[in-house]
Amino acid sequence: MPHRDIAECREAIRHGSRSFHAASHLLPKDVREAALALYAFCRLADDAVDLRDDKAAAVLRLRDRLDHIYDGTPIDAAADRAFSRVVHQYEMPKALPDALIEGLAWDATEREYETLSDLRAYSARVASAVGAMMCVIMKVRNGDALARACDMGVAMQLTNIARDVGEDARMGRVYLPLDWLAEEGIDKAAFLADPVATPAIRRLVARLLREAERLYLRSEAGIAALPVRCRPAIYACRHIYAAIGAEVARAGYDSISTRAHTSTGRKLALLAQSGVNAGATVLLGRQATLYANPLPEVAFLVEAAARRADRQTVADRVDRMMDLFAELERRDRGYPDPREQTPAE
Template sequence: MIDPADLDHCREAIREGSYSFHAASKLLPASVRDPALALYAFCRLADDEVDFGEHKPAAVLDLRDRLDLAYAGTPRNAPADRAFAAIIEEFDMPRALPEALLEGLAWDGIERRYATLSEVRSYSARVAAAVGAMMCVLMRVRDEHALSRACDLGVAMQLTNIARDVGEDARAGRLYLPTEWLDEIGLDEDAFFADPRPTPQIRSMVKRLLAEANRLYHRSEPGIRRLPLASRPGIFAARHCYDAIGRKLARRGYDSISQRVCTTGRHKMGLLGLSVMRAAWVSVMPESAVVYAKPLPEVAFLVDAAAHPDPRPIVRGEGILSVFRQLEARDRAEQEAERLTRATA
């Protein structure tokens, strides 16, 4: 399905860019691991271009064009794009899922802020839960309860990422903490960017994010039982590798500004062993009623898209089209500024 050379390129991209996923992927069967590596490479490279590129608007607009080409069956001549196009064809990947990811990255491109925890969950739904739903598609799972729990896991993992990166994001002028939390303590966003400190109030916000993540980690677990037997250890591994970051952050007093928390290779190996045991345990235990919990309101559209794929071509909504217009305006402004700089140099 995927050209071996393209797959090797994707594997290297993930090995260098996502240690936790690379570790967890070792426990997935090859039939899921290989397309998952290709999927994560496409998503991760796109995310990195937006996060760390000099021209965020241009990076998002470029991703929009790459997605259009992949779904037209004429991907850009690059390993990750060719591999992603192969996944679309083989697994009938609902376009609404990568479109959701694109929308989340577009929000990054316009440096959108989030007033409430619900809005942070909406962002997390797009940049992480959408990937969880796509992973279910790669396992050929379209059960709405399994999809709901997979989306819980995706949101939990993204909240963990946000909690871990508060300091790093602030120093880069990014903010994913709910702005109403800052308002509650009278902290101005620009003042926080100018001098991010691990104050008791900021640590309390990190703790609140991790508490929500922990709730969703536990809510996600019953869904793993509904996945193919061979895939369960790998998904448990992803759950435990990310959760371990939050636990280590808690042991350090929820300070994610003074240093960036990460887990060691030895710790990850222990978590892989734990994941194998938990996968065996969940297979023989009675199914929890939690599996039937309604999806988070913020992810319901993802569950519906994956469980009931619409064969009609997707029509981008006014919301994302408005974001694209903002990005295009920013991109033109950046290009004009560069032109003037060169002209006056």
């Protein structure tokens, strides 16, 4: 892979995804370069939507860029060129980056999540899809290992959501499950108007982090199914993200008046711990939890990465994606929502 493209990808990750940048130092060179290309494209995709006002148009442009990547004609950008090489070298199933863009489209349409299952479905797309692509880069197509990688992806995204409750609220967004808010008697509109770390909100943040921790623990069994030389880096991802949740807990689950982060010193300690954990997997072998069923919300990713997806499942997903992109086209062009129009007398 051209050095210049990888250098640009590395620089994008150094600024945009510091946790992964730290963990990536533990990957072997060939895997690290492909992973940097993957994460640079994912970072670019996320920023292209998050940092723009015309979010619907941004997602549509990403869809087109991904099509060019798979056609072997990427636009003249380092991340696109590098990711195109990864896609073709590792035979990356298109359903995986498609899932990521679908999740970004959900953001663009300001979708809300009624239940924890709905939130896991979102997390599957914006985070577990990346974990599944990392497995493909590590040449792991085993369904059990993929399921545990997807567990870790969901756990990481739930951690991000718990950390960013205040930041999201100030942008008019709530990612906490709406039925959880109802159980606590929290009025969503009132919370958005005046985000405060009330005892009820803190309980929801703690509840979300407990779910994340459950999935972090379950994901560890999958690390032993990865190539030995890749295990320290994946343990590092697990520990560094979980440490963000620990910082939220240390702040009394107040992620509104403060934003948790891990220090450089703490990251270095976790990198060392990850090497020890990875060494232990060689001695201890595989755990029974490796064989747990995948979360229902990530099953489509496991099937796609393992090359087991049946034609009907693929066709159904394509139909849903087409409907979603049609909705984005409508928003981008300013057309009225037909569901809100009154039939003519």
